Amino acid sequence: MRFINxxxxxxxxxxxxxxxxxxxxxxxxxxxxxxxxxxxxRIVYILVGLSAAWQIIPLFSVMGSGEFAAGQNR
Structure with missing residues (x-):
């Protein structure tokens, strides 16, 4: 999973x-x-778009864990 991210x-x-x-x-x-x-x-553009969609997963993961909010209180 780390490689894909x-x-x-x-x-x-x-x-x-x-x-x-x-x-x-x-x-x-x-x-x-x-x-x-x-x-x-065209394949590169599609891969970039799919990659952006995939990066939503770690974003919500960080936001849900409270790590995002903790970083804003600095």
Whole structure:
């Protein structure tokens, strides 16, 4: 489970950085690497989206454990 959490977190970070590049410079790094409209680019986008959905699980886990609230009282 730990590997999946780390792998999906890395994909979410890659996706976030890609969106940052799109917003700042209108440059889509994934499309530049794999080709615009290619099947590989589409797979990367799908994996990033699924990774974001997967990362909701650890988020709610931390929020439910009280760890999140404890960190806000600092």
């Amino acid at each position: 780390i792998f999906t977190l890395v994909l979410v970070i890659v996706g976030g950085l890609n969106w940052g590049l799109v917003g700042l410079f209108s440059f889509d790094l994934v499309a530049a690497i794999f080709g615009v409209g290619s099947g590989l680019a």
